[in-house]
Amino acid sequence: MNPRDRLTLVITAFNEQDALPLLHPRLCAQLDALADIDGRILYVDDGSSDASWAVMQQLAAGDPRVAALRLSRNFGKEAALTAGLDFIEDGAAIMLDADGQDPPELLPQFVALWRQGYDDVYGMRMERDGDGWLKRATASVFYRVIGRLSKTPIPADAGDFRLLSPRALAALGQLRERHRFMKGLFGWIGHRRVALPYRRERRVAGRSKFGFWKLWNFALEGITSFSTAPLRAATYLGLFTAAGAFAFGAWVVCKAAFYGDRVAGWPTMMAAILFLGGVQLIALGLIGEYLGRLYMEAKQRPLYLVDTWLPANVAVSAPS
Numbered sequence: 001m002n003p004r005d006r007l008t009l010v011i012t013a014f015n016e017q018d019a020l021p022l023l024h025p026r027l028c029a030q031l032d033a034l035a036d037i038d039g040r041i042l043y044v045d046d047g048s049s050d051a052s053w054a055v056m057q058q059l060a061a062g063d064p065r066v067a068a069l070r071l072s073r074n075f076g077k078e079a080a081l082t083a084g085l086d087f088i089e090d091g092a093a094i095m096l097d098a099d100g101q102d103p104p105e106l107l108p109q110f111v112a113l114w115r116q117g118y119d120d121v122y123g124m125r126m127e128r129d130g131d132g133w134l135k136r137a138t139a140s141v142f143y144r145v146i147g148r149l150s151k152t153p154i155p156a157d158a159g160d161f162r163l164l165s166p167r168a169l170a171a172l173g174q175l176r177e178r179h180r181f182m183k184g185l186f187g188w189i190g191h192r193r194v195a196l197p198y199r200r201e202r203r204v205a206g207r208s209k210f211g212f213w214k215l216w217n218f219a220l221e222g223i224t225s226f227s228t229a230p231l232r233a234a235t236y237l238g239l240f241t242a243a244g245a246f247a248f249g250a251w252v253v254c255k256a257a258f259y260g261d262r263v264a265g266w267p268t269m270m271a272a273i274l275f276l277g278g279v280q281l282i283a284l285g286l287i288g289e290y291l292g293r294l295y296m297e298a299k300q301r302p303l304y305l306v307d308t309w310l311p312a313n314v315a316v317s318a319p320s
């Protein structure tokens with residue numbers, strides 16, 4: 001590995017005007033300390049409605065290493081990350097949250113592991129100071145479920161705080177699916193991966209953009225993007241219910257043949273109809289989920305649209 005390798009820090013932000021000015025000096029301090037690295041910073045404004053973009057422009061004007069990208073509207077974190085990574089021309093990338101929950105002070109450790117030859121160094125949240133018990137509990141259930149269902153390895157408690165080597169970046173660039181579950185895509189690539197345990201800190205400013213409903217949809221996205229197990233489960237559910245219904249039907253016919261039919265059994269009939277109807281609706285809904293995704297994919301829309309691109313104007317990157 002040659003000296004002065006390029007490394008770009010990608011920070012996606014959605015309404016983070018208060019957090020960005022606090023994060024920036026910490027990033028710079030880390031880059032300055034990494035003497036053998038040509039460090040860059042790329043801020044991605046995911047359609048913020050506050051002053052985030054103005055802050056980014058200011059930061060870019062004040063530091064030749066800083067580039068800023070503004071999307072045409074809020075596309076969501078996964079698309080914003082994709083946009084940021086697409087705009088990196090060469091070198092490795094590290095993704096961080098704008099809110100300071102992913103401590104930049106870990107950068108030297110990420111770089112050290114990269115230098116050892118790892119392509120995907122992912123931060124693993126050992127403790128999550130900033131997250132409430134409900135978020136931690138649901139996250140743990142989610143990782144367990146998706147770990148079981150998906151054939152792609154998705155390490156538990158790995159966030160988007162990670163370093164990708166140039167070849168991992170190139171590989172990721174080839175995955176253009178619309179429904180992006182980044183944690184799964186990282187896992188799909190393969191190559192050499194290693195975990196870097198860290199403490200997830202509290203937000204430095206502002207509020208979380210991921211409420212319960214958004215996280216629930218995120219979980220559905222992850223499961224349906226990386227597994228067809230729910231479809232199979234629906235098939236089995238159908239098979240078992242059909243078998244049960246058949247046995248029950250046979251029993252009803254026999255009973256009527258031997259003992260006659262005295263027109264009772266309205267409750268059983270209602271129960272059976274409602275149950276079967278419910279099962280069918282569930283299975284239909286599941287098929288609809290996948291069909292909907294197929295539909296979105298078929299439209300072949302771009303993953304994001306760019307409003308403004310402010311490249312870093314470094315002319316000083318030549319090694320001394």
Ligand code: UDP
Pocket residue numbers: 012013014015016046074075076077080096097098099101207208209210
């Ligand atoms: N984010 C984004 N687009 C969105 C929502 C969030 O770029 O639509 C960014 C946000 O600014 C932050 C990171 O994604 O830098 C993580 O978001 P947040 O801190 O709200 O999530 P949490 O840490 O609470 O899970």
Ligand code: MG
Pocket residue numbers: 097099101203208
């Ligand atoms: Mg956060």
